[in-house]
Amino acid sequence: MGVRTISSEEIRPDQPSAANAVADHLARMILNTMSPGALLPSEAELAERYEVSRLTIREAVKLLAGRGLVELARGRRAMVREPDGxxxxxxxxxxxxxxxxxxxxxxxxxxxxxxxxxxxxxxxxxxxxxxxxxxxxxxxxxxxxxxxxxxxxxxxxxxxxxxxxxxxxxxxxxxxxxxxxxxxxxxxxxxxxxxxxxxxxxxxxxxxxxxxxxxxxxxxxxxxxxxxxxxxxxxxxxxxxxxxxxxxxxxxx
Amino acid sequence: MGVRTISSEEIRPDQPSAANAVADHLARMILNTMSPGALLPSEAELAERYEVSRLTIREAVKLLAGRGLVELARGRRAMVREPDGxxxxxxxxxxxxxxxxxxxxxxxxxxxxxxxxxxxxxxxxxxxxxxxxxxxxxxxxxxxxxxxxxxxxxxxxxxxxxxxxxxxxxxxxxxxxxxxxxxxxxxxxxxxxxxxxxxxxxxxxxxxxxxxxxxxxxxxxxxxxxxxxxxxxxxxxxxxxxxxxxxxxxxxx
DNA sequence: TATTCAAAAGGTATCAGATAAGTTTGGGAG
DNA sequence: CTCCCAAACTTATCTGATACCTTTTGAATA
Structure with a gap:
């Protein structure tokens, strides 16, 4: 491999993508102010609120769904999940x-x-x-x-x-x-x-x-x-x- | 409110959406055949392989990212993550x-x-x-x-x-x-x-x-x-x- | 020949606009 | 009052483009 001379690769930008930012913000909102069973605003409304496209909102919500924070179903707004293991x-x-x-x-x-x-x-x-x-x-x-x-x-x-x-x-x-x-x-x-x-x-x-x-x-x-x-x-x-x-x-x- | 008469709401379809199906399939593939650090195929290729649009692939990958299975970075293909707590x-x-x-x-x-x-x-x-x-x-x-x-x-x-x-x-x-x-x-x-x-x-x-x-x-x-x-x-x-x-x-x- | 740097190529991130399909709701018929 | 259906709402997915980031390539230079 050889000696590491430069060290600018150390930076991990932690993906400051819009979808990620929205996901983090939503996560905080959910944890701080919402109870299990509560419904998130619709994608359209969130898109307007965060001033991003609906797609970005969708990806953010998918991130949350992967983390188990919300439950998705077609035709229904995303629902805050009961936390479990x-x-x-x-x-x-x-x-x-x-x-x-x-x-x-x-x-x-x-x-x-x-x-x-x-x-x-x-x-x-x-x-x-x-x-x-x-x-x-x-x-x-x-x-x-x-x-x-x-x-x-x-x-x-x-x-x-x-x-x-x-x-x-x-x-x-x-x-x-x-x-x-x-x-x-x-x-x-x-x-x-x-x-x-x-x-x-x-x-x-x-x-x-x-x-x-x-x-x-x-x-x-x-x-x-x-x-x-x-x-x-x-x-x-x-x-x-x-x-x-x-x-x-x-x-x- | 009133009394619950019908009981057809008990069914939870478990969202058999395309994105979910792709995510599950990818998850199995990752766990069974890939090692941490390996790169997933590009979105375009996956879209072709699963015969869905690139958007659906993106959402599936976001789901996996939320579960911590892969790591995303702009411009780079998704990378399989080292499992951790x-x-x-x-x-x-x-x-x-x-x-x-x-x-x-x-x-x-x-x-x-x-x-x-x-x-x-x-x-x-x-x-x-x-x-x-x-x-x-x-x-x-x-x-x-x-x-x-x-x-x-x-x-x-x-x-x-x-x-x-x-x-x-x-x-x-x-x-x-x-x-x-x-x-x-x-x-x-x-x-x-x-x-x-x-x-x-x-x-x-x-x-x-x-x-x-x-x-x-x-x-x-x-x-x-x-x-x-x-x-x-x-x-x-x-x-x-x-x-x-x-x-x-x-x-x- | 070896080094450097900038452009090309390959990728992802996001946007906009549409269509399909499931859910909820409110009004009307019985 | 109950039941059913259509309208309104909402999510799921598609298509096609643009912006921007990373890696690679290739040519110019030392």
Whole structure:
């Protein structure tokens, strides 16, 4: 390569394009003054307001849509979206897809965050928060005793809901977002890995019992016990996942 | 208002627009077959390939840019970006901005993740990983003994670099991404809170000593000790942050 | 021959004007 | 009062041009 003599390439103009400027301005406006569900002004009006063409407005709005700030639909004005972890979920999914090492990493981090969620939930959960956890658990019980097709899917959904309810009951919004962000790639990764690898090491009843221990600890307000119960449960789950995943180790797609 | 009689509004068509379809297809192509730094085909060529107008291509690419998948610059073709946590960082920044409760949440989660990082780093750090941590620490020492203006900024940067190096040394990519994602909003939030609240509870030398204890434990490969040292350090830092933040409690901008 | 610099070529950014197609709304028919 | 349809509104996409930025090329110069 040789020695770098000049250093004028250091400048990153950060694209001061009109569309970008408008997008940034709109983003600030949305975050500061608008609530989820609110509608942006029409493209024509924005074009007039910013004194640019409608095309520039469109591109700016597309930028925001890519960032997950607004939702677009033909014939309707752009709507401000409820913030959620989906942007990061997309990111994780794309970075980790067909990469079993990445999924191990995800499982590892999830363990830590969920233990923290359970610990905090035991300390802080409101009556409503506990009710939500109970409700998810009851859903699992119902799905277990049901025999119809789709019962297992329902079981899994309530399972995820149980964990999500705990994340929410922690009272820590960041934990909620992170849970959401990790749930999608995890589920997808696990689903992929399970193909042709049906057996689970545990019965549904075992899973329910483990969840009951967690819920009881949270109900008691026993933070340490809740964290331990969650850790124990996830350790178990983790090994299931690992065996499922390992059939793909070094087998990217 | 009145009672909802019909229920055909439940359908979310997920915008199967041309621009969206192209964006999704491009995203898959990028993730599956392209590396960071690679250049997308020109807009004209893509327009031809997908049989849509150049405008539609532009909007699709803007969507990808918003998602952080590509980087745009005038006169140059779109470039595939190195994946990083910046999308989630933006999200967190926007959700938590001017909200001290959110920053508390962030600090809380960070504690948990960094303790895990230190624990894992002690178990797995490579020679190079440890060298990176050492280098950051040395930077802190240099900055502390320097007297020039800007030394304190340098110190803080190396401080962040130290923690980042540990997250990377954990060998868990998800931890790396999350660290990145949380660093920006945290720093920003803290900076804001510090305005007019100069005093820190600890000297730079104290901070260095705490970091040395962490590094030593990682070098020894003592996972528990590393985690504890990190927890202890962050508990300290946390209380600094809390006092800084509390001046803003219930004071959203 | 090697260096330099300016023009050409290749690209993106933005504009203007139109058409197609989906959504919402308000009035009229039953 | 309810239901349906057309007008008004709005977004999605197309076409064709112009402006401006980057990279490359090629010729003039030292």
């Amino acid at each position: 989906s942007a990061f979920a997309d990111f994780l999914t794309s970075v980790l897809h067909n990469d079993s090492k990445g999924l191990f990493d995800l499982v590892e981090v999830r363990m830590s965050l969920e233990v923290q969620s359970a610990t905090l939930a035991a300390k802080r959960a409101s009556r409503a928060g506990i009710a939500a956890i109970e409700s998810a658990l009851q859903g699992m019980r119902d799905a277990e005793s049901a025999q119809d097709e789709g019962a297992e899917d329902r079981f899994h959904n309530f399972d995820v809901g149980f964990h999500e309810a705990i994340a929410l009951a922690s009272g820590n919004r960041v934990l909620g977002y992170l849970f959401e962000a990790m749930a999608a790639p995890l589920r997808q990764g696990i689903q992929i890995s399970r193909r042709g690898h049906a057996g689970r090491g545990h019965t549904l009843a075992d899973t329910i019992a483990a969840h009951e221990r967690i819920l009881d600890a949270i109900r008691e307000g026993n933070a340490r016990k809740a964290g331990d119960a969650m850790r124990f449960h996830l350790k178990d789950t983790e090994s299931d996942i690992r065996t499922a995943l390992s059939s793909f180790a070094g087998n990217p797609v | 910046s999308a989630f960082a933006d999200f967190l920044t926007s959700v938590l901005h001017n909200d001290s409760k959110g920053l508390f949440d962030l600090v809380e989660v960070r504690m948990s993740l960094e303790v895990q990082s230190a624990t894992l780093a002690a178990k797995r750090a490579s020679r190079a990983g440890i060298a990176a941590i050492e280098s950051a620490l040395q930077g802190m020492r240099d900055a502390e003994s320097a007297q020039d203006e800007g030394a304190e900024d340098r110190f803080h940067n190396f401080d962040v670099g130290f923690h980042e190096a540990i997250a990377l040394a954990s060998g868990n990519r998800v931890l790396g991404y999350l660290f990145e994602a949380m660093a920006a909003p945290l720093r920003q939030g803290i900076q804001i809170s510090r305005r007019g609240h100069a005093g820190r509870g600890h000297t730079l030398a104290d901070t260095i000593a705490a970091h040395e204890r962490i590094l030593d434990a990682i070098r020894e490969g003592n996972a528990r000790k590393a985690g504890d040292a990190m927890r202890f350090h962050l508990k300290d830092t946390e209380s600094d942050i809390r006092t800084a933040l509390s001046s803003f409690a219930g004071n959203p901008v």
